[in-house]
Amino acid sequence: MSFFNSFLVRFREGLTVFVYLVLSFLLMTASDKAMVRGLRHFSLQTVGRIESTLSVFRDYFNLYEKNFELRRQNTLLSFKNFQLQEALLENLRLKKLLNIRYQFKYNLIPAKVIGYSPQELVTGFRIIANDIKAKHKGAAVITSEGLVGRVVEVSPPFAICQILLDPSARVSVRIQRNREVGVISWDGELGLKLNYIPNTIEVLEGDILFTSGLSQIYPPGIKIGVVSSIEKDHNEMFQKIRVQPSVDFNALEEVFIIEMEPLLDETRN
Amino acid sequence: MKQETKYFLVLLLFFGLPAILAQALIVPLLRIHIWQPDVVLCIVLLLSKRFGGIRGSTAGFVLGLLQDALTGMPIGMSAFPKSLVGYLTGKFHGQHIKGLFMDLWFVLFILIHGIIFYSLLGIKAELNLSDMIITRALPNAIYTMVSLLIMNLFLKKYLSEE
Numbered sequence: 177m178s179f180f181n182s183f184l185v186r187f188r189e190g191l192t193v194f195v196y197l198v199l200s201f202l203l204m205t206a207s208d209k210a211m212v213r214g215l216r217h218f219s220l221q222t223v224g225r226i227e228s229t230l231s232v233f234r235d236y237f238n239l240y241e242k243n244f245e246l247r248r249q250n251t252l253l254s255f256k257n258f259q260l261q262e263a264l265l266e267n268l269r270l271k272k273l274l275n276i277r278y279q280f281k282y283n284l285i286p287a288k289v290i291g292y293s294p295q296e297l298v299t300g301f302r303i304i305a306n307d308i309k310a311k312h313k314g315a316a317v318i319t320s321e322g323l324v325g326r327v328v329e330v331s332p333p334f335a336i337c338q339i340l341l342d343p344s345a346r347v348s349v350r351i352q353r354n355r356e357v358g359v360i361s362w363d364g365e366l367g368l369k370l371n372y373i374p375n376t377i378e379v380l381e382g383d384i385l386f387t388s389g390l391s392q393i394y395p396p397g398i399k400i401g402v403v404s405s406i407e408k409d410h411n412e413m414f415q416k417i418r419v420q421p422s423v424d425f426n427a428l429e430e431v432f433i434i435e436m437e438p439l440l441d442e443t444r445n
Numbered sequence: 446m447k448q449e450t451k452y453f454l455v456l457l458l459f460f461g462l463p464a465i466l467a468q469a470l471i472v473p474l475l476r477i478h479i480w481q482p483d484v485v486l487c488i489v490l491l492l493s494k495r496f497g498g499i500r501g502s503t504a505g506f507v508l509g510l511l512q513d514a515l516t517g518m519p520i521g522m523s524a525f526p527k528s529l530v531g532y533l534t535g536k537f538h539g540q541h542i543k544g545l546f547m548d549l550w551f552v553l554f555i556l557i558h559g560i561i562f563y564s565l566l567g568i569k570a571e572l573n574l575s576d577m578i579i580t581r582a583l584p585n586a587i588y589t590m591v592s593l594l595i596m597n598l599f600l601k602k603y604l605s606e607e
Contacts, residue, residue, distance in 0.1 A: 196503070199506070200528060215520060220514065293469060293515070343566060366479060
């Protein structure tokens, strides 16, 4: 016993750090265990409440500018709405002709950004939404400009949203002009890159990218960004395509979480 | 509980939690191109320097866990390098290395933290480690070191050993 005690005393520092390192490693491999979920829940609730309180003050000083900007957007959207009504009628007629059976109905849940990631490189932010539930984990997050990312953790009313600039984020996209499919990921700096587009495919600067709808997470037709540069190396199979995201991730205040429900096409009925 | 431990816990609470909030709210405003300092790591290093290896690694572990829990990545990815670096700083400071030499050790520890963190992240997100070290870890280490020196000026009176 005395040997054990003297061993503990002698190597106390080393043993402490060893325990912490082993614990960290075990926690890394057990991301879905109840203890890890509990820790996330506790941290998110604690920091989320502090941040939501702080954001009240931040919002108060921005109210006038925000109101002005919303009025401007409202006018612009009303104008766009007239044009879209025409397109909608045409779309309905074409769908009828093609006899498309299903469409998706999207329910948008409004959420407010209350805090950003405390970790350099791992990007994302914390949001608060009154209607958010555990089932929304994995749901896509958008703004009027385009796709922001997806919900990765939920602890109602708070959630963590992983944005497209996160190193582990991947989204299947389609080029609007030629309908080619690729995968979007972070480019290592402040933008995105489009992967797996062969050298033989023509891609132009200014091409617009939309979600392809091939994944279960992101519904089709959400704008992602615009092709900003293309590099072709004949020794490589794929092109190096850089994409400018359509969303300004540094200026996000309100976002929407997409809740998807499949339903019968009204046009068919 | 020892007076020293109580003081450590108070400092951990009053400097650690604000550091995490500052990392999320203020540090992005200080970003130069893609580089930004890690103020949570600065607090861990300063606490380790003041309280030694055991408390330093504890500070690194706790703050790292909290930092991980607020992002979508696996919990432990920041806690792992921060515990190790907290321990190393405390250990080296205990060897009575002071002044400029200690500052140089700090740069090395910050770099070790960056290399371990990017290695773990690289496994998860399929990143090129050498690219990450050159473009991220090295410039961030310098930026974090500068922030550490500035923070040390303001927090010196709370973290002095006398």
